[in-house]
Amino acid sequence: MDRQELKRVLEEIGRGAQTRLGEYLGLDGSPMSKLVNGPRTISADEAVRIRQWLEQFGKEVGDGIGDERGKLAKESAPKRTDDTEDRPAPNATMVSAGQAPRRPQRTEMEKDVPVWGTALGGHLGSDTEFQLNGQIVDYVRRPPRIADRKDVFAAFVQGTSMSPWREPGKLIYLESARSPAVNDYVLVELKPTNGDEVRRALVKQFKGLTSTKLKLYQYNPAKTIELNLREVLHVYRVMDWDELLGV
Secondary structure (H helix, E strand, O other), X not given: OOHHHHHHHHHHHOOOHHHHHHHHHOOOOHHHHHHHHOOOOOOHXXXXXXHHHHHHHOOOOOOOOOOHHHHHHHHHOXXXXXXXXXXXXXXXXXXXXXXXXXXXXHHHOOEEEEEEEXXXXXXXXXXXXXXXXXXXXXXXXXXXXXXXXXXXXXXXXXXXXXXXXXXXXXXXXXXXXXXXOOOOEEEXXXXXXXXXXXXXXXXXXXXXXXXXEEEEEEEOOEEEEEEEHHHEEEEEEEOOXXXXXXX
16 A cells, blocks of 8 residues: 555545544554554555545545555566566567556446445344344445446444444445355344344354354454354355455
8 A cells, every 4th residue: 555645645634534544443653653654564454444444535545656565576576687678478468557457446336236224243132233124225336346246235334243343334245146154254134033024134253054053253242153043044245355346
């Protein structure tokens, strides 16, 4: 991530932006200052979360001269020892700089992914869990890697049981076509009870499956949850940002 561009964007947002971003990332004081000003490296996960946080202000930060890994790669590249021209490999496709793929802008992504309510990662059995009633409450942008996918929908997380992975109000994209692997994040839709039309749903981390139990995990408070499969209607897999953006 371009550190200089990030610093400039935070200044544009205004006073306190760096502090608020630090709170979102779980960093304060010196660690956050070193992330913005150096020498602390910005991890791939932090870069995704920073871009997500900046979306609320309509701001973007790309990869460029502030990316230490890019500079290190250039510095460590072998030096030429002769004047021999570089020759492409056999059958290689030549791509000019102007043809290089770029990350799409937000306004270029269709806003047609349905949002099914607000997913609350709360305690199992509480009265405040997210209720999935099948109603579309909003539409959000469609990232490039899920173009034309009909099995994808979105939800907003509430509650803190899955913090810091997802904070309250953060968006998640879900798919039904692909089954979750161990440690994937999931939204579990439970069967309605007592004649109710709405179904409770839980946002957790998938930990395994037996012939009778669905094993889940939550972060806050840390605990393992086991659900009887007879209570489960659907399990939707949460898609990672790199899957959605194609990075």
